[in-house]
Amino acid sequence: MAGLIPESFIDELLQRVDIVDVIGARVQLKRAGKEYQARCPFHDERSPSFTVVPQKQFYHCFGCGAHGSALKFVMDYEGVSFPTRSSNWRRRRA
Numbered sequence: 190m191a192g193l194i195p196e197s198f199i200d201e202l203l204q205r206v207d208i209v210d211v212i213g214a215r216v217q218l219k220r221a222g223k224e225y226q227a228r229c230p231f232h233d234e235r236s237p238s239f240t241v242v243p244q245k246q247f248y249h250c251f252g253c254g255a256h257g258s259a260l261k262f263v264m265d266y267e268g269v270s271f272p273t274r275s276s277n278w279r280r281r282r283a
């Protein structure tokens with residue numbers, strides 16, 4: 190089993206992290222009631238349409254439709270930093 194990541198690992202990881210901490214470490218979040226809002230890191234915008242819902246542990250952008258868990262956010266967000274992955278990223282959402 191050495192080197193293999195158990196299937197339950199990711200579920201377990203997601204249960205331990207708070208999506209607000211994960212996204213808040215990378216994007217400036219503003220509290221809005223039970224949710225948090227920010228300017229979406231995945232597309233250019235002036236007014237925040239990126240929403241983080243702590244109760245459901247997911248994020249959603251009403252501008253570009255980005256949506257997912259803490260883990261997906263990290264993968265997509267970090268992916269933007271790399272030029273080669275960035276072009277793949279744009280194509281996926283085109």
Ligand SMILES: [Zn+2]
Nearest residue numbers: 229232250253
């Ligand atoms: Zn967006």
